[in-house]
Amino acid sequence: MNPLTGVLRAVMDLLFPPACEVCGAVGDIGLCDDCLAQTPLVQPPSCAQCGIPFDPAAARPPQVCDLCRSDPPHFDAARAYGLHTGPLRTAVVAYKFKGRMGLADYLAGLMARRVDLEAGSEWPVPYSQADAIVPLPLHPTRRRWRGFDQAGLLAVRLGTLMQKPVGQRWLCRRRQTAPQIGLTPTQRAENVRGAFTVAEPEQVAGKRLILVDDVLTTGATARDAARALKSAQAAAVYLLTVSIAPPDWHPAAQHLERQG
Numbered sequence: 329m330n331p332l333t334g335v336l337r338a339v340m341d342l343l344f345p346p347a348c349e350v351c352g353a354v355g356d357i358g359l360c361d362d363c364l365a366q367t368p369l370v371q372p373p374s375c376a377q378c379g380i381p382f383d384p385a386a387a388r389p390p391q392v393c394d395l396c397r398s399d400p401p402h403f404d405a406a407r408a409y410g411l412h413t414g415p416l417r418t419a420v421v422a423y424k425f426k427g428r429m430g431l432a433d434y435l436a437g438l439m440a441r442r443v444d445l446e447a448g449s450e451w452p453v454p455y456s457q458a459d460a461i462v463p464l465p466l467h468p469t470r471r472r473w474r475g476f477d478q479a480g481l482l483a484v485r486l487g488t489l490m491q492k493p494v495g496q497r498w499l500c501r502r503r504q505t506a507p508q509i510g511l512t513p514t515q516r517a518e519n520v521r522g523a524f525t526v527a528e529p530e531q532v533a534g535k536r537l538i539l540v541d542d543v544l545t546t547g548a549t550a551r552d553a554a555r556a557l558k559s560a561q562a563a564a565v566y567l568l569t570v571s572i573a574p575p576d577w578h579p580a581a582q583h584l585e586r587q588g
């Protein structure tokens with residue numbers, strides 16, 4: 329940081345002190361510990377492949393969920409820090425839709441925490457052994473409209489934290505897909521099929537990749553992106569998101585609009 333930027337940052341901090349995104353407690357950018365603790369961490373039992381949590385009240389949880397068994401995804405595994413509900417949802421929505429780009433460091437930090445948690449989990453995903461990080465790209469027209477690429481920025485910050493290269497342009501959107509809201513699961517899958525293309529196949533071939541996005545909802549988009557990376561001979565694709573939509577059995581699922 330150059331000295332002028334440092335001074336400017338100090339003045340801005342004085343005028344607008346960093347505060348919790350939800351309760352306003354002055355502290356660091358992001359969520360205070362109390363608010364973060366209100367968001368359920370994704371915990372076992374959960375699907376070994378897509379990471380969606382199972383109802384802990386159910387008898388003997390299976391190893392993988394019904395969807396992964398009937399239609400195995402092209403990604404090798406997916407994990408998220410927490411459920412997309414409560415304060416974590418507020419922070420992700422503020423980042424994604426309200427231009428709060430300053431939250432990128434905080435949210436990438438939560439993803440890095442999930443990477444650390446994997447070491448002690450039942451079906452650990454070897455994120456730390458990955459060769460590079462690839463963001464799930466927005467279509468250029470949506471990027472212009474929104475002003476920034478939220479997954480791209482998360483990938484860059486995570487790359488710094490994990491000290492791994494980031495392939496910002498390796499994966500691209502091929503065509504505009506219609507918004508996923510209001511579509512059936514079959515229509516959603518159809519809507520995104522073939523939407524991705526690998527622009528730099530020589531970079532992807534033989535590599536173990538972390539595919540980064542902010543939220544995992546239906547997984548249709550991530551599945552299609554993973555298919556493109558695997559077609560380009562990626563050795564492995566591990567999806568990593570900040571949050572995952574609460575499963576149907578969870579009370580928080582009722583208030584959710586599923587977007588894909």
Ligand SMILES: [Zn+2]
Nearest residue numbers: 348351360363
């Ligand atoms: Zn708070």
Ligand SMILES: [Zn+2]
Nearest residue numbers: 375378393396
């Ligand atoms: Zn699954």
